[in-house]
Amino acid sequence: MSNVGLKNWYAIYTKPRWEKKVHGLFQQRGIESYCPLNKVKKKWSDRVKIIEEPLFKSYLFVHIAEDQKTEVRFVDGVVNFVYWLGQPAKLREEEISRIKRFLGEHTDVKVVQLVDPKPGDKVMIVSGAFMENEGTVLTADKKWIEVRIESLGCKLVAYMEKEKISLKS
Template sequence: MADEQQNKHWYALYTKPRWEKKVYDLIQRRGVEGYCPMNKVRKKWTDRFKVIEEPLFKSYLFVRVDEQEKGVVRYVDGVVNYVYWLGKPAIIREDDIERIKRFLNEYSDVKVEQIGQPQPGDKVLITGGVFMEQEGTVLATDKKRVEILIESLGCKLVAQVDKDKVTVRKG
């Protein structure tokens, strides 16, 4: 049993919009361990306020599976796909799942905000494409692309790079 648990990892699933609870229910019926973080939110109706539970991460939930179960989960109705990182389904650390659970037990009406979006002046590392592994400075951004100044080649090059191929450097 302990061996079996060691072979299981947490993965993030991307679902159809507003299908998080349905998919969670369907995977539980198949005996798969899952977690759909629910946020208690105070909503105003015309005549009253009501506290409801809604998924913390829109269109996402987590499953803990081994290699054999990955395929079964992928074809559950409402699942779009696993969330990928570097070409493979991204493994979520156990302590990150526990941290989310503890946080939601202590707080309600939690807001999820994206961090790490490149801003002009940020130092970044390019993670894909012809300039992969090059560092640069963000000059400008738009919805999908980042304009980066790359000085390491002995001259100044300005490249338009897709945002998903850039990570913000810390420090």
Template sequence: MNIEKKWYVVYSKPRWEKKLYAKLLEAGIEAYCPLNKVKKKWSDRMKTVEVPLFTSYVFVKILENQKSKVRETPGVVNFVYEEGKPAVIREKEIEKIQRFLEEYQNVEVVPSEFHKGQIVKVNEGLFVDEEGKVIDTHNNKVRVVIKSLGYDLVAEFDKSKLSIGK
């Protein structure tokens, strides 16, 4: 049996990244929520705030037998899957993200380019966790066909709200 902890990614409920991170730590689960320092302007001042680098993603370092404990944590939607199994993230990748955020502020995450015919997964909004097929891309928008109730629903999404599907 493998007793080595591995890094995985879990989807959080929308805007729950920081809350989920705290709940995972409370449950004794090693977790990482990369936070980006961003300058926000209010009418009377500028302020640096920390916002999650990856929308709806929190990283967990766990043993294989801790997956159910993670799934049961309030705020967890599911693991991010790759080829039918929870995606394993290399330790080096986590370290790169940590070093990158130590060195830079106001970082922008730009998703991989999507192409026509590709299957994508919706990460936010009404269609969260639904998969569809890309029919067109333009600038920062992606038109996606989602099958529902025997119909083809065509919707336009910001690239930031999509990830590559199965």
């Protein structure tokens, strides 16, 4: 069975502050891409405005076949693929969907780079964007719950009620 036409999601590293530009260039070339945008309140002296800025600084995602990797590398603003364990970092479709759902439900999201996470309690998320997903609690402080997306080597942090999870036995 050939996997020439099989598409995977890959993380791409861009020049600083080029995420939206590269996303636009991919769209012009017919390359499916996703640039997660975080809605953030910015305050100026005379007003407060909600702006969309890239969630992952200098990163975006492409959904491509193996034979499109060279084309992606030559798009202006692309530095290279993000590598994880010596290979271009692949993401599962579910992970991209989770990021989309997460950003649809939360604003002003923070990205925290993982240093050395310690495994904790196994939980089942019982409501919200990640409903029916299992996870491992990294930390829980009052209402802060940390969600880990392993392919990226980072975690998304959302303000979520503890009632949205239950301990697995």
